[in-house]
Amino acid sequence: MSKQYKKIFLTVGTTKFDLLCEYILTEPVLTALKNIGCKEITFQIGKSAVEPGIYEREGVIINMYRFKDSITEDIRNADLVISHAGAGTCLEVLEANKPLLVVVNEDLMDNHQLELAEQLQIDSHLYYCTCDTLISTLGVVDFSLLNPFPKADPTLLINYLDSVFTVTS
């Protein structure tokens, strides 16, 4: 039996992502989430036009809030994270070693952060989709096939800088 993703954390950072917020509450999406084991959703909605609060739909508990000082705790508690394409969020989730599905907000044009999500999918660190393809993506992807994200390491750069910029005495 494939892994069950009981607790799912959704986050849109400081953006407004109305489509995803409305979409998540619909029956087909919730069914797709239940199929991978979802029972609880924590949803950081940012500036999106939905009311924060605790909802129960299709037997899934959904806790929506706007902002917290830090989402680190919510990431750690989750079995799966679904996030917007923000670079900071993507990297934080990958560093926490959590399976990640990025939902691209197509209303944000000229979104250079998309470049990063694309590359991270090519390197098999995450999957990404749009709202339209969310259900089909949830149906086909296997999060256990994702590669762990290697740790960042500035040591080589710092050694180089120390060799170029030197101090006497």
Place this chain on the structure above:
Amino acid sequence: MAGDDFFLSICVLLILTFLIRIIYLMLVIITGNCALIKTKTIRTVFCIGSGGHTTELLRFVNKLNMKKYQPRMYILADNDVNSEVKIRETEKDNNNFYLARIPRSRNVKQSYLSSVVSTLYATLYTIPIIFKLKPDIIFCNGPGTCIPVCVVAFLLRCLFLLDCRIVFIESICRVRTLSLTGKILQYFADIMIVQWPNMTETCFRAKYFGRLT
């Protein structure tokens, strides 16, 4: 009017000398001769962008040898509140650091024409700050403050008033193309750092040392 001719030729001569100095410096920078030897410490400036750029740069600052790279000055945009909190958190065990604020050269969604005007204003504002601190190295990684600071540093270097090196670190978000700041600074920065191996083909001078943050 021999006096006028004399004055004019002096002006032409000065401008020519200045142009030759600019071209010479750009050649030095592009050929990668950026060694710097200092006594005791290296005076360092960090140009703080905003949001994710701030976080990226501060994570890097954390790994630097604080005894060598000091005093440290952080230059940030005047309407940037969040970055100051992050800087004070990074520097909580130190006191040899300073903050300076300059007008933002380009706000998100600002048109290119008005960006030119506001960048000029920010540049003038930056001159006394850089002149007073006389940094040896300037680190920058993103939009907001780094163009004015680097322009001022470069011009002061052309005028022999400052001898400093610019290190530009391109954001991890840039996988295939340089940012606007990166495109401009690739001709002025002594060291260009990128965080994806393919980017060394996009930018002829870029150096890749792995993912930094």
